[in-house]
Amino acid sequence: MSPMSNANSMAPTELSPFVYWSQTKGQLLLKVDLKDAQGVVAEFTSTTLSFAANGHGARGRNAYKFQMRFFLPIDDETATFSVTDHKIELHIRKAEPAWWQRLIATPQKPHWLRIDFDRWRTEDDGDLSEGTRDVREDYVEEYNKLQKQEIGYVKEHAKKVYLIIYNLAMFVGYLHILLIMSVLYIRDGSESMKHTYEYVGTSFKFVQLMQYLEVMHPLFGYTKGSPLMPFFQISGRNFVLFLMIEMEPRMHAKPVVFYVFVIWSLVKIVRYPYYVSQLVKRDNGLLTWLRYTIWIPLYPMGLVCEGVILLRSIPYIEETKRFCVDMPNKWNWTFDMVLFLKVYLLLLALPGTFMVMSHMSKLRAKKLGRGRAKPKVN
Template sequence: MVVPSPFVYWAQTEDAVSLKIDLKNVDQPNVKVLDSKVIFSAQGIGARGQSQYEFALDLYSPVKPNDGDNQPVVMRVFDNRVELSLQKSSGAWWPRLTAQPQKPAWLKINFDLWKSEDMQDSDEETRDIMKDYPGMYDQLHKEELGYRREEFKKVYLILYNLFQTIGFVYVLSVMSVRYSKLGYDSVIDTYEHVGSAMKFLHLMQILEILHPIFGYTKGGPFVPFAQLIGRIFVLFVMIECEPRMQAKPVVFYLFVVWSTIEIVRHLFYFTQLLNKEYPLLTWIRYTAWIPLYPMGISGEAYVMITNIQHFQETQIFNVSMPNDWNFIYNMPTHLRIHSSILVGPGLLFLMTHMYKMMRKRQRTEAAKLK
């Protein structure tokens, strides 16, 4: 009768190897750690149910066995697993756990522990093997899974930026094709043909405010909020709620500028997430904002200023006294204040933020050349 082997999950640091043995209700396991071999046997509940389980591993390099008062082998028994911590005889990263290249089917990699400097509690800064030894980490992933496993949030960000890139390319392509066929006549009904797509893409960009909150991207939520809220106001209030504005050429102009900005931005982020570097794209990303951002903000301000007369006529969104909340709101006054802030402090804030990003990127590139 063949005695089954339990599932064993292994991880390592430069100085130690850990084994997590997937067995429940283990009582007094028998463990022998020799120079380059680990032998384990115990009664417990595993993949085959309640049974006797055992395994033997010929290790890639020697480990320190227990010797008198010196106890480098640490075993801890829990209700649902047994953990072994082995000290390597010489500090070095192993390319694999076993001496032979072929590993048994029940031996798995415990990727959750591969970012830990020490298997024990430690106050020291942890290391990330993905950064320190990227080739080894990729090799282990491919050995275990057949492909390079990515974190969920990275896969999500790749798909998000790809979707946004394709979406804005679609908007710009439709506008370009229509203009090439119809000329200036296509400008008047731009909103009718691509307005829905533009609204959907900007609603999805609300996720970018949540990304830094949940740790998906660096920085804080204020900058993406400040950049997005103005566009949403222009798109959903200034244009969507005023049919006369939808037929004005400024809408075509704004959509071209917005789409160009977003295609460059999301395509750059997409390539960065794939660890691809394209110098031309990087240069465009950190220089195109110089003309495009003032053009976009001036277009948004123009829409607001033009709409002052329209909203004075329609009185839409105005709140007059008396009312239950003792509150008064005048949209034309709002637009005067909003547009003046947008072309003043708003533009200054946005351009300063982009300039800092550009300088930071330049310093990073200069450091790589040293």
């Protein structure tokens, strides 16, 4: 027998613990048969679970792990687990209340997955009909391998191709703006700030308007989430860009315009490559960390710069009466833009900042925690 054969025969075998599952209409309960477990890690996405722990199982004290793809989506943000001396229980909420015919996507059940008959509900307790399923979603890896063998590459959905192109185009747009500003600053120093809007204002208006496609993506089912958060974020920045800067030529040469363009661009040149990496399923630890960390200094700085622009615009609006509506008029109503800006500043400084920072803080905790379930507090 060759040395290579000896090495292969001595390679450690991945051990999986026995897992017992049960369900209600809204929740799943998984019981992992490990005693005295330590180092428990349960990493969730909306469709998968990766588990690892050290403990005493069927093969004695060892490192045990398993992975599974769920039959239907789950609420990965609320998943928890609890550890006792004799077992580990994972508490999982289903994304939509329904009775599942099985726990995992594929009909073939691994030998270590079993039914928890003590908690099992019978078919009479709910409709367990499977309905129509796309087998390609159940056998993702096998289907991709088959495509590579047959046609030499993996076909991608038009939606995914569009999203990759869109995010790459937006990355190139903001990088182009940032490079022009950098070259001008290196060449002319602080004097270049006066000409920032002259050189990149048109490009910035274009990419900012293109961002409204991100409001449409969740509406068309291209991305998950609500369209309200991107709508408010994009509209808030476009309000500053188009009404406060574009409409007042005296604002074009202000240094604060340079600063706000740099801050907005830095956020975007990290954000869009991260989205591309997620679409092509090529996770990059540094890129993920930057995506969910760079906002910590940049968002407050951006909000301060936006506030300064609004404050600097108030005297100009008082002078020109731009956007103001006085009586008498055929609509019989008035609108004071100066008062509106003051109220807007209060909303931007207090609830607006809190809402945005809280939203990003939750995303950071989830993503940099790698989707891990939280230990359940008894």
